[in-house]
Amino acid sequence: MRFVEEYRDAKLGKRLVERIHRRSRKPARLMEFCGGHTATIVRHGIRQLLPPNIEMLSGPGCPVCVTAVADLDKAIAMARLPGVIVTTFGDMLKVPGSYSSLQQVKAEGGDVRIVYSTQDALDIARSNSAKSVVFIGIGFETTAPTIAASILEAEQEKIDNYYVLSLHKLCPPVVKALLDSGEVMLDGIVCPGHVSAVIGSQPYEFIPQDYSIACVVSGFEPLDVLLCIDMLVAQIEGGKSLVEIAYRRSVTHEGNRQALKIMERVFEPCDANWRGIGTIAESGLKLRDGYASFDAERAFDIELEPPREPKGCICGDILRGVKTPPDCKLFRHACRPEHPVGPCMVSPEGSCSIYCHYGAAGGR
Numbered sequence: 048m049r050f051v052e053e054y055r056d057a058k059l060g061k062r063l064v065e066r067i068h069r070r071s072r073k074p075a076r077l078m079e080f081c082g083g084h085t086a087t088i089v090r091h092g093i094r095q096l097l098p099p100n101i102e103m104l105s106g107p108g109c110p111v112c113v114t115a116v117a118d119l120d121k122a123i124a125m126a127r128l129p130g131v132i133v134t135t136f137g138d139m140l141k142v143p144g145s146y147s148s149l150q151q152v153k154a155e156g157g158d159v160r161i162v163y164s165t166q167d168a169l170d171i172a173r174s175n176s177a178k179s180v181v182f183i184g185i186g187f188e189t190t191a192p193t194i195a196a197s198i199l200e201a202e203q204e205k206i207d208n209y210y211v212l213s214l215h216k217l218c219p220p221v222v223k224a225l226l227d228s229g230e231v232m233l234d235g236i237v238c239p240g241h242v243s244a245v246i247g248s249q250p251y252e253f254i255p256q257d258y259s260i261a262c263v264v265s266g267f268e269p270l271d272v273l274l275c276i277d278m279l280v281a282q283i284e285g286g287k288s289l290v291e292i293a294y295r296r297s298v299t300h301e302g303n304r305q306a307l308k309i310m311e312r313v314f315e316p317c318d319a320n321w322r323g324i325g326t327i328a329e330s331g332l333k334l335r336d337g338y339a340s341f342d343a344e345r346a347f348d349i350e351l352e353p354p355r356e357p358k359g360c361i362c363g364d365i366l367r368g369v370k371t372p373p374d375c376k377l378f379r380h381a382c383r384p385e386h387p388v389g390p391c392m393v394s395p396e397g398s399c400s401i402y403c404h405y406g407a408a409g410g411r
């Protein structure tokens with residue numbers, strides 16, 4: 048297949064759905080760990096197409112949503128510093144911190160700029176040499192290599208006013224933390240597509256080995272997700288647990304070695320704080336000592352008030368898969384896309400925003 052429409056072919060989709068219905072007998076609880084998959088599942092009504100014994104849950108796969116409020120407060124505090132330009136991807140702007148948001152600081156005169164890539168942030172640093180330019184580095188293993196590359200570029204060009212606030216998160220440690228918590232019992236995992244394009248499928252092998260849970264890496268089109276579910280059902284019905292790939296056009300067993308090399312050169316694993324989950328050992332990335340001069344955490348001395356979660360918001364429970372957006376009393380009332388109370392309503396990969404845009408019926 049070469050064109051996106053082919054991955055949305057209704058006839059092929061119908062055949063896959065029929066095969067899932069024929070195969071699936073046992074109760075199966077599956078979790079997707081990527082907000083992109085949540086969007087595909089809800090947008091295309093995939094839950095409603097599945098037999099009632101298959102339950103789909105959403106996990107902590109939205110990078111904006113899993114950013115702890117204390118880390119967000121740090122970014123907001125940096126935007127208030129004189130002589131600092133904060134650059135960020137757009138979906139961070141409206142996320143409420145404890146006391147403010149980047150959007151509010153911008154409205155109050157702070158220099159906060161939306162960028163579409165780290166190249167934009169580097170360009171801003173090049174043309175504002177008298178100012179410090181901080182890039183808010185959020186995301187999983189997908190975005191970390193390009194951010195690492197921007198630091199290498201800044202080093203090569205001797206750009207000394209470019210900093211990264213590294214709030215990156217790693218996917219396999221959060222999967223392990225969630226499974227160890229025992230809060231949600233799973234039979235299968237829809238492994239993330241973009242993350243796996245970088246890290247490969249190999250890092251998930253501990254899941255079948257240690258937890259006997261089926262794993263299949265999925266792409267983002269409806270046929271990708273249906274094929275992934277079909278492969279998971281085949282494993283579950285056959286009493287097997289393996290790591291398989293249903294997204295071979297982008298994902299290999301060993302991942303993208305070049306991207307991993309760049310990421311590992313600049314970053315090293317560190318403990319990280321996840322919204323709704325807490326601190327998970329070695330689940331984040333910090334800049335190695337050799338790149339300390341680009342580290343916003345070390346460059347700016349920030350004092351923060353104790354963090355405060357938005358009142359009434361259950362994003363943490365939603366990110367752990369124990370609740371869904373309609374369980375939140377504020378959903379579609381006090382919290383709406385134009386007036387978000389929590390991060391899950393801001394990001395296009397956030398469950399609340401997805402349910403709001405494509406209909407809560409998607410959350411059977």
Ligand code: SF4
Pocket residue numbers: 359360361362365372375376377378379382383387388389390391392393399
């Ligand atoms: Fe938080 Fe709003 Fe979602 Fe409720 S609906 S969990 S307040 S983001």
